[in-house]
Amino acid sequence: MKFFRPLAAAAVAAAFLLAGCASGGSGGATAGGGATLKIGLVNPTTGASSWAGVPIAQGAQTAVDEINETGFLGDQKLELTSKDSEGDPATAISAYRGFASDDYLAAICCTLSSEAGSFAQLAASLKFPTVANGATLKGLNAPPYMYRTIVLPADPGGMYAQTAQAIAAKGNVKTAVIVETADNEGNVSDAKVWQDNLQKDGITVLQVIDTFQADTDFTVPVTTILSQNPDLVVFSTQGPNSATMIKMLRERGYKGLTTSSYGIAVPSVWKVGGEALAGTIFPIPFSPDGTSDRTKDFVQRYQQQWNSQPDLYAAQGYNAVWFIAEGIKAAGANVTRQSLADALSKLDSFELASGNVVKMVDGQAELSDAVLIAQWNADGTQSLWK
Amino acid sequence: MELLFQQLLNGLSLGSVYAIFAIGFGLIFANMGILNVAQGSYATWGVIPTYLLSRAGVPLWIALPAGLAGAALIGLLAEWLAFKPLRDRNAGMLGSIIIAVGIWIILLALGEIVLGPNPSAMPSGAFPSVPLDVLGLKIPPIFLLNWVALAVVAVGLTLFLSRTRFGASIRSVGFKADSAAIVGVDTRVVLSVTAMIAAAIAGLSGILYSFTANNVSFTVGEGLMLKGFAAVVIGGFGNVKGAVVAGVAIGVIEALTQQYLSSTFRDAITFGLMLLFLVVRPQGIFGELKASRA
Numbered sequence: 307m308k309f310f311r312p313l314a315a316a317a318v319a320a321a322f323l324l325a326g327c328a329s330g331g332s333g334g335a336t337a338g339g340g341a342t343l344k345i346g347l348v349n350p351t352t353g354a355s356s357w358a359g360v361p362i363a364q365g366a367q368t369a370v371d372e373i374n375e376t377g378f379l380g381d382q383k384l385e386l387t388s389k390d391s392e393g394d395p396a397t398a399i400s401a402y403r404g405f406a407s408d409d410y411l412a413a414i415c416c417t418l419s420s421e422a423g424s425f426a427q428l429a430a431s432l433k434f435p436t437v438a439n440g441a442t443l444k445g446l447n448a449p450p451y452m453y454r455t456i457v458l459p460a461d462p463g464g465m466y467a468q469t470a471q472a473i474a475a476k477g478n479v480k481t482a483v484i485v486e487t488a489d490n491e492g493n494v495s496d497a498k499v500w501q502d503n504l505q506k507d508g509i510t511v512l513q514v515i516d517t518f519q520a521d522t523d524f525t526v527p528v529t530t531i532l533s534q535n536p537d538l539v540v541f542s543t544q545g546p547n548s549a550t551m552i553k554m555l556r557e558r559g560y561k562g563l564t565t566s567s568y569g570i571a572v573p574s575v576w577k578v579g580g581e582a583l584a585g586t587i588f589p590i591p592f593s594p595d596g597t598s599d600r601t602k603d604f605v606q607r608y609q610q611q612w613n614s615q616p617d618l619y620a621a622q623g624y625n626a627v628w629f630i631a632e633g634i635k636a637a638g639a640n641v642t643r644q645s646l647a648d649a650l651s652k653l654d655s656f657e658l659a660s661g662n663v664v665k666m667v668d669g670q671a672e673l674s675d676a677v678l679i680a681q682w683n684a685d686g687t688q689s690l691w692k
Numbered sequence: 693m694e695l696l697f698q699q700l701l702n703g704l705s706l707g708s709v710y711a712i713f714a715i716g717f718g719l720i721f722a723n724m725g726i727l728n729v730a731q732g733s734y735a736t737w738g739v740i741p742t743y744l745l746s747r748a749g750v751p752l753w754i755a756l757p758a759g760l761a762g763a764a765l766i767g768l769l770a771e772w773l774a775f776k777p778l779r780d781r782n783a784g785m786l787g788s789i790i791i792a793v794g795i796w797i798i799l800l801a802l803g804e805i806v807l808g809p810n811p812s813a814m815p816s817g818a819f820p821s822v823p824l825d826v827l828g829l830k831i832p833p834i835f836l837l838n839w840v841a842l843a844v845v846a847v848g849l850t851l852f853l854s855r856t857r858f859g860a861s862i863r864s865v866g867f868k869a870d871s872a873a874i875v876g877v878d879t880r881v882v883l884s885v886t887a888m889i890a891a892a893i894a895g896l897s898g899i900l901y902s903f904t905a906n907n908v909s910f911t912v913g914e915g916l917m918l919k920g921f922a923a924v925v926i927g928g929f930g931n932v933k934g935a936v937v938a939g940v941a942i943g944v945i946e947a948l949t950q951q952y953l954s955s956t957f958r959d960a961i962t963f964g965l966m967l968l969f970l971v972v973r974p975q976g977i978f979g980e981l982k983a984s985r986a
Contacts, residue, residue, distance in 0.1 A: 351809070352804065352809060353809070354911070356809030356810070357809060357810040357811070359809075360809055488955065488956065515955075516954065516955040516956065517955060518955060520915070521955075522811075522901075522905050522907045522909070522911075522912065522915055523706060523901070523904065523905040523907070523915075524905070525702040525705070525706065525904070525905070525947075526699060526702055526703075526946075526947050526950040526951060527950070527955075529695070529698050529699055529702055529951075530695075530950075530951060532830075533694075533695045533698075546810070546811040550813070550905070550906045550907060553813070553906055554906060557821045557822060557823065557832070558823055558830050558832075559823075559830075574810040574812075577810070577812045577813065578811055578812055578813045578906070578907075579813075580813070580816050581816065
């Protein structure tokens with residue numbers, strides 16, 4: 307009896323210790339054969355940016371289903387949980403922390419640069435492998451825990467630089483006005499890249515005009531643009547806002563060239579701008595009309611699942627999931643968050659939905675091919691800009 | 693100088709839409725004692741029928757009244773199902789604000805289901821869009837419609853309230869519902885009609901805004917709500933003249949601030965003015981201070 311209490315206490319402590327070991331350590335999932343690996347997606351499926359968020363979520367789910375159906379990970383299955391960030395950074399972080407504190411193996415985040423600000427540090431502090439699927443904010447990639455699978459259009463020699471060069475080569479564009487979303491850090495930094503590249507190529511930037519994410523009326527900035535009568539207007543704003551401004555410009559007689567990021571390339575933007583978008587050019591990382599087998603397969607699966615054609619945002623969600631899956635495969639059996647993080651840090655290339663193979667440099671996808679520049683046509687189709 | 697005048701025109705047009713919204717918002721507050729934060733959603737629900745019918749090829753002279761009717765119906769339902777039961781229980785202003793928030797959330801969610809998350813626009817050709825060239829200034833036809841609509845709503849409502857029997861009933865109910873009932877006013881009918889008129893006016897402002905801004909989305913009424921509320925505070929609750937002056941002034945101030953200062957200060961100036969009036973002259977420019985016996 308004398309030794310019973312200490313022995314009982316020791317037995318209980320040992321039981322707790324063994325239970326803790328069995329749970330797999332730092333809150334992450336572990337997997338042997340037949341396990342379900344959970345991936346969390348934080349993304350704005352409602353609110354002002356849901357036009358990007360909804361296809362991203364759909365593209366991610368298509369990737370998960372494809373990976374499970376094809377047995378890419380053997381007996382292991384992926385399960386995607388999508389949480390709506392509502393375009394609000396605080397909501398995004400709260401959802402992300404929820405995943406991190408639960409048994410999720412990895413997360414996908416950061417459709418918007420405004421949401422993405424603190425994610426890199428958070429991923430590192432929580433040791434939670436995370437893939438940024440869309441935000442163009444500088445410095446977001448921070449391996450081994452934070453990666454970015456979109457090619458940054460603002461990279462030196464990247465999409466914007468090549469587009470500016472192509473515009474300057476035409477010879478008939480001498481002046482430009484840039485419109486930016488001033489409360490979106492990604493848009494602001496992109497606008498700066500546009501400005502630098504245009505000026506480097508001999509085009510004078512007359513003014514940079516500020517708008518805001520919540521703006522719905524653009525009469526005043528459009529009037530300001532017209533007062534300058536530039537040869538070119540660059541929109542570093544969200545797609546629907548760009549389309550609205552282009553439509554207003556055309557209605558008021560503007561005849562110059564308009565360009566934007568690929569945010570203006572999605573079909574839903576055509577509903578806003580219509581025929582007025584004809585002639586607007588944009589660099590594009592993914593087209594559903596692409597001829598690679600990867601693109602065709604993705605398009606077919608997506609269409610069957612969602613009854614619509616995937617756009618470049620759907621491709622972003624798809625790419626992010628596949629990147630994680632590649633990491634899981636490379637990590638081998640009994641994958642944990644740490645082993646996944648280590649495996650992802652060693653992936654030096656990766657195939658996108660577009661069929662392009664990108665290099666992964668310091669956790670950032672880099673494209674080395676020439677960029678495609680497309681344009682809207684009057685009938686709502688897109689073609690290469692000549 | 694041309695730029696200044698052009699931006700003034702932009703401000704006058706947008707301000708007219710704010711003023712129309714403020715008139716409806718002030719009407720419901722002054723006569724029903726409801727700070728209806730769902731009024732912005734009424735604006736959205738005026739846009740929805742107009743947009744859907746226009747997309748189906750229905751001409752605007754049918755689609756627009758249908759939008760007004762849609763908004764009026766929403767206002768009537770909110771009155772019957774939410775605000776009246778609260779009044780019957782003497783729930784007071786706080787109760788009506790809370791229920792209005794609930795209505796707002798429901799209508800916003802329903803609006804997103806109907807319109808989808810992506811912004812759209814009224815179909816091209818639904819209303820003339822090529823600007824008129826007047827002395828070197830561009831005046832889109834929608835600007836003219838905004839100004840005409842404001843004049844019709846402001847003058848029409850003023851005459852209705854001051855020169856008609858039913859208008860007198862509305863004013864009497866707004867002043868003292870119990871006393872109005874004693875003298876034979878059917879307060880239920882009066883309040884129902886008031887709710888419908890206020891909602892229809894909100895719907896009209898939403899429709900005009902959608903054409904002006906080339907924007908149709910389930911959040912179109914939210915921006916109007918804030919600017920309209922500011923206009924009501926600055927102009928005076930329930931004062932049509934005040935709503936007109938303040939709404940138009942806000943539109944002009946916003947346009948000129950964006951052009952000559954910075955877009956960053958636009959909303960700060962608007963709401964700064966609102967706060968200033970709340971502190972210095974809470975009854976607004978044209979409102980009257982009301983004293984109550986201790």
